Amino acid sequence: MKANNQGKIQLRKWKTLSKETLLSANTHLTVENHEILLPDGKIIPDWTWIITPNVVIVIAVTEDQNFLCFRQTKYAIEGITLAPVGGMIEQHEDALSAAQRELFEETGYSSEEWVKLGSYVLDPNRGIATINLFLATNSKQAALPDASQKDLEDQQLLFLSRDEIQKALFNGEFKAIQWTAAVSLALDYLSK
Amino acid sequence: MKANNQGKIQLRKWKTLSKETLLSANTHLTVENHEILLPDGKIIPDWTWIITPNVVIVIAVTEDQNFLCFRQTKYAIEGITLAPVGGMIEQHEDALSAAQRELFEETGYSSEEWVKLGSYVLDPNRGIATINLFLATNSKQAALPDASQKDLEDQQLLFLSRDEIQKALFNGEFKAIQWTAAVSLALDYLSK
Numbered sequence: 001m002k003a004n005n006q007g008k009i010q011l012r013k014w015k016t017l018s019k020e021t022l023l024s025a026n027t028h029l030t031v032e033n034h035e036i037l038l039p040d041g042k043i044i045p046d047w048t049w050i051i052t053p054n055v056v057i058v059i060a061v062t063e064d065q066n067f068l069c070f071r072q073t074k075y076a077i078e079g080i081t082l083a084p085v086g087g088m089i090e091q092h093e094d095a096l097s098a099a100q101r102e103l104f105e106e107t108g109y110s111s112e113e114w115v116k117l118g119s120y121v122l123d124p125n126r127g128i129a130t131i132n133l134f135l136a137t138n139s140k141q142a143a144l145p146d147a148s149q150k151d152l153e154d155q156q157l158l159f160l161s162r163d164e165i166q167k168a169l170f171n172g173e174f175k176a177i178q179w180t181a182a183v184s185l186a187l188d189y190l191s192k
Numbered sequence: 193m194k195a196n197n198q199g200k201i202q203l204r205k206w207k208t209l210s211k212e213t214l215l216s217a218n219t220h221l222t223v224e225n226h227e228i229l230l231p232d233g234k235i236i237p238d239w240t241w242i243i244t245p246n247v248v249i250v251i252a253v254t255e256d257q258n259f260l261c262f263r264q265t266k267y268a269i270e271g272i273t274l275a276p277v278g279g280m281i282e283q284h285e286d287a288l289s290a291a292q293r294e295l296f297e298e299t300g301y302s303s304e305e306w307v308k309l310g311s312y313v314l315d316p317n318r319g320i321a322t323i324n325l326f327l328a329t330n331s332k333q334a335a336l337p338d339a340s341q342k343d344l345e346d347q348q349l350l351f352l353s354r355d356e357i358q359k360a361l362f363n364g365e366f367k368a369i370q371w372t373a374a375v376s377l378a379l380d381y382l383s384k
Contacts, residue, residue: 011265011272011346023215023223029240029318031215031223036267038344047267048221050242052318073203074316075228075239080203083316118364120372122314124266124275126221126244131369152230154203170380172310177323180312181373188362188376 012039019049028052050128056099057086057178059117059186060109060136067165068107068139072155074176081175082158082168084182087151095119095132103136105149107157111136117185122178133182135189162187204231211241220244242315246322248291249278249370251309251378252301252331259357260299260331264347266368273367274350274360276374279343287311287324295328297341299349303328309377314370325374327381354379 015037023031032049060068070083085106089098096114104110117133145157160168166187174180207229215223222243228236252260262275277298281290288306296302309325337349352360358379366372 008263009346009348011263011348013265014267014345022217025214025223025225025240026238029223029242031217031221033217039346044344046218048217049268050221052315071200071203073205075206076241076313076316076319081316118372120364120367120369121268122369123244123320124268124273124368124371127268128315128320152236153206154201154231156201156203169377172312175312176316177312177314177373178369179316180310181369181376184373184376184380185361188380 014038017043022048048126050123050126052122052129053088054095054130054132055086055088055122055178056095056102056132056134057084057182058099058103058134058136059084059182060103060107060111060139061190062109062139062159066159066161068103068109069158069160069165069168070106070155071158072151072153074153077175081179082173083155083176083179084174086179086182089132096134099132099134099136103139104142105146106151108141108143108145109136109139110142111139113137115189117182117189120178120181131178131181133178133185135186137190162190206230209235214240240318242318242320244314244321245280246287246324247278247280247314247370248287248294248324248326249276249374250291250295250326250328251276251374252295252299252303252328253382254301254331254351258351258353260295260301261350261352261357261360262298262347263350264343264345266345269367273371274365275347275368275371276366278371278374281324288326291324291326291328295331296334297338298343300333300335300337301328301331302334303331305329307381309374309381312370312373323370323373325370325377327378329382354382 122128209227307327314320
């Protein structure tokens, strides 16, 4: 007995009854407790809700079809990882401006051809952050990376061919889920 | 001046000096403060670290090449979303067993053809959880969904053709980043 794809059933939303701050650790993390009313009248008194800064990720491709990536270490990642350009959106900054700023600061490259590959929640239950994915094609070097804006982590800028980045993606070398999503979607988009 | 892809520079790891629990909200969330030593000798005294349950996501494809997906609501998502099968890994359970259990409980389907599409950290800085992605091909209906294991959210099981799921992916209808990563990687894998 298969569900009927045509007949869309009504899906009911949960309602937030109250919010309370459990932890305000620093500018990068707030944890709240939400009291939630389910559609059937049941109440969940202790649904934790996490707020961290929203993020941009940029898959940048050069004029000669190389993908800009970093080899780097990250505190939550075992060993070495590959990572695209990315970072936090600053206050009063829109996602595209943050993407353009991060690309320029981290690599010295800029682009006039930006495609938004969507905005996604990091966690469907607890929220945590919105991840905004961008593809920047025909990127050109305009400056050297801005050393004053360098990430705290050691990193090395690489230029990967399309075959190399596809292979790295399948090998799991982009070790964070949002990087894998960004690379995979960008490659799909470029294949269309 | 491009970086030399061949000459890999040494990348230094950060070192954890101490850990302290800031919040132990429930079985689903612990927040720690980590004191971290950077390679240059600088100390970060207040790096927040988040621990939530590890997760499996299953892209399940039926014998007749339809993709099992849910239309559903989620607390952290605006409006309606599409979502693959998935859930938390239970204690003393390995990721594959959790994937097989979730597929069976949520849909009544099972498969003997499992491909692991990688394990990824949810957040490269704060950790949060490991997301394990699986593809289950040639899935067959073995029972009805287990009503006793039903998620709290309203949901409707759909069977999407490959064209339909590809289109939904590009339209951003899988609104959590791990779902988008799973669907995109699975479609890439099946295209190989």
